[in-house]
Amino acid sequence: MATRPDLVAQNALAADIRRPVDFAFLDIGDEPLRVTTAPSHVSISGTGDEDLDGFTFQALDPMFVSVGRIRSKEGGGDTVTLTLSGLAGVDAALMTDLGNKANYAGRDARLWKAMLHPDTLGQIGAIWCYYTGYMSVPRIVGDRSSQVITLDVESYLGFFSQASNRTYQDQQVYDPGDRSAELAVAIANGAGNPR
Incomplete structure (x- = not known):
């Protein structure tokens, strides 16, 4: 599994018109969440990554789901904040799962990126993983009309270097x-x- 864009994807990143999309795997509850910001569902195979191959990533509007800024530093990356839809009724199953700490705390969260052709929306180059960590603290922000869940993800190195207390x-x-x-x-x- 690639940890950076291959040459074809790098060329697409350098183009005047780009169409990057994100893929996210969150090991929440009994049914992990697999979502993408691609315009349609994406079934993945042949990457050699057990968290990707054989799974379909559900398309979500990026206005409702976002990935915070990712900054790498010595000793691992900073905490990344994921924003998920958290509307009462619509996202009841997800909110119920996040109500039990055992369903998310210390469990895997992985992020990948891919390039799509701006016209045909076909994939250009390979999918690459750009962040892997553990989920830590979810918070519900907003009100009944526009409520979201923010979920912090700690990098592996950051998780292992926490104070022992x-x-x-x-x-x-x-x-x-x-x-x-x-x-x-x-x-x-x-x-x-x-x-």
Whole structure:
């Protein structure tokens, strides 16, 4: 699976008229979400990517679904925010799935891009993956007339480099003979050396 555009797609990107489209896989609940900003549904095969091959990506209007800016940096990419339709009644199944943290937290989210011919809408070059990470925090924004779900996705490297939230008070868990935390608390409270 390509991680950058092949030569044919690069030439299409350099053209005066471009038609890039996004593909997204979100491992939400029992039925993962596969969507595209292409003008019609797209069935994919032959890429060698198990998250693409054999699946149909449902066409969604890009006005209702968007991908935030992706910035790469040392140690991994920044958090990416995905915006999904979240209208009551229309998107009830998705909102129900996102109501249970086990259905999204720490699960995969992948983004691909492809180039379409501006006139025929046929694919130009190969699809390439440009972001892979884990879903973290969804938020519902708006009101009943125009409600969306924003979903943060952490890069793999960012996910693994999160703070452990451990303190020196936990030291005895890792070294049963280490009483330094207990002694520090006793000294801070003026109790001297506890026995």
